[in-house]
Amino acid sequence: MQPSRRLRLFARSLACSFVSIALLTPALPVAAEQIALGQSELCGLDTFRPDRAGTLREQVVEGRNGPLAYYRFGHGTPVVLITGYRASIAEWDAYFLGELARHHDVIVFDNRGVGRSTGVTGRYGPDYGMRDMAADAADLIAKLGLRRVAVVGWSMGGMIAQELVAGSHRGIDRLVLIATAPPGPRATPLAATTGEVLSSHGPDAFGKIMGVLFPPDALSDAMKCFASDMFALPGYKETPFDDAVAAQQNRAMERWFADAAAANALRRVTVPTLIVAGERDDVLAHANAEALNELIPRSQLRIVDDAGHAMMFQYPLALARMIDAFVQR
Template identity: 30%
Template sequence: MDTPSTVATAVNTPTRFVEVKGRRLAYRELGKGVPIILCLRFRGILDSWDPAFLDALAARHRVITFDYSGLGQSTGTPSYVRTRLAQDAVDLADALGLERFVIGGWSLGGIAAQIVARLHPERVIKTLLIGTTPPGKVRLPAKPIFYERALKPVNDLDDETVLFFHPESEKSRAAAVASHHRIAARTTDTSPAIPIDTVMRMLAETRSEDVFVDDNGYRDFLKTTNIPTLVISGDQEIVFPVENWFDLTPQTKSVHLMAFPQMGHGPQHEAPQLCADLIASFIQNL
């Protein structure tokens, strides 16, 4: 009697590779349906996503995550130049034969996602932005504690709690522990962490820039595009304060802003099912 095959989850789905433009991009995918390409945060690798969020999202959609060029399991030249991050997502879509797709991203990845939408609007079905910033000058910068924790050579659970959750909330601290353990459940076929010297070198390459330089009409694009765009943020965001969206959103035609109370920079890790349900409804109904 045949044994049933193992159900694919974010913890066990294999890393796959595509060769494109002289480099190898590492990616993973789950689920079926409308394809969603998710771009990573600062210092993020394939294993930085909470499996519970990816599994919940993959229950209704085809979810694709990847390592940027030269980072994690991908080869090539590592860079945090925003347009290069966006190009990685587009090249991956090309390699997978995806003419149209939902583009999403967390934090730095949300900037990359906005660039993809601006440069390739005909290919983007919808845009998902989690814990990220709008283009151009903003009213509120990141809090100093973000840089203190984010630039440590190795981040532990306490750092993760400060960076991605709301440490003053008992509920949020408990969610941080639960998310940490879910991510740690994958023990094989994992992407290596980004060495701190590589991180600092990439930062030096972009140090003269604003967080999201509006050098190609990105802000005006957000104001005028008809591409439905969902922004998810915590109201205790220490990296990209949600208040920076308040001036822009009323000037747009298609940006939907959702702020979760008493959550920080990683609401999809604190409330993975809720965020996945919100995204699925957004994709299906708008």
């Protein structure tokens, strides 16, 4: 064999080896990007909101733990949204959902124990965690026969979404995590005083809760427009939030912040992931998003200037368009 030919064969073999290594090595997370979404869109929007179409009806599927209540609207690739602590379907911003529905088949549902998603004692018993609530989301996706799904999780819903893709991400094409936190010791849990505010009752509770969900310069608009911008559907029976369910969600989050095994599982997630955090989030600090970005290999992080924890109410159209661009990519 001529030396030059041997050299060419060696070079080709070496190149193939590097290609194989590249294919087997998870993509690195993309460095954080600081962005601005323009003027706050809270208050005064005049655009489509699906809850005023007059055609939506609440539907129910049976999951392994009991009924799961959901609404479905829009056209396009499916997007399943998972809501947060002490939240129901109604806590989504209607304009945010409407903007997503322009290009997507949008599914919103209540976590177990909320609204008509009443199963809290089935095979998992009354004590349940993120993995159990992720199983509920997986049941909904399977029962609806969804394929190439984008899962969007906000706050505690982002924790459920992480558990969902870490456990089994068959059929999940994209993951979007908004204002949430990773599992394990690298997380920065919400302060006890913040948790007390979010769980508060009484005539002054609304103002206190708005004060931790929004930065000071958005608070006035939030006080005026938060309730009117909520996803308000005729026929949706939002029951008072059960204190036992809130306590269980609290326990689930406490275990989440101590779950090192779940953090290690995220390192093996291959689903492309968009992490969005508010620079002025007083509930779950954006240090959580930075930790998530380091844990999830194929992730990108965007930190939004002047955004608080409920950024889908502050920037409903801009945030929906950001998600749409990521899902369609």
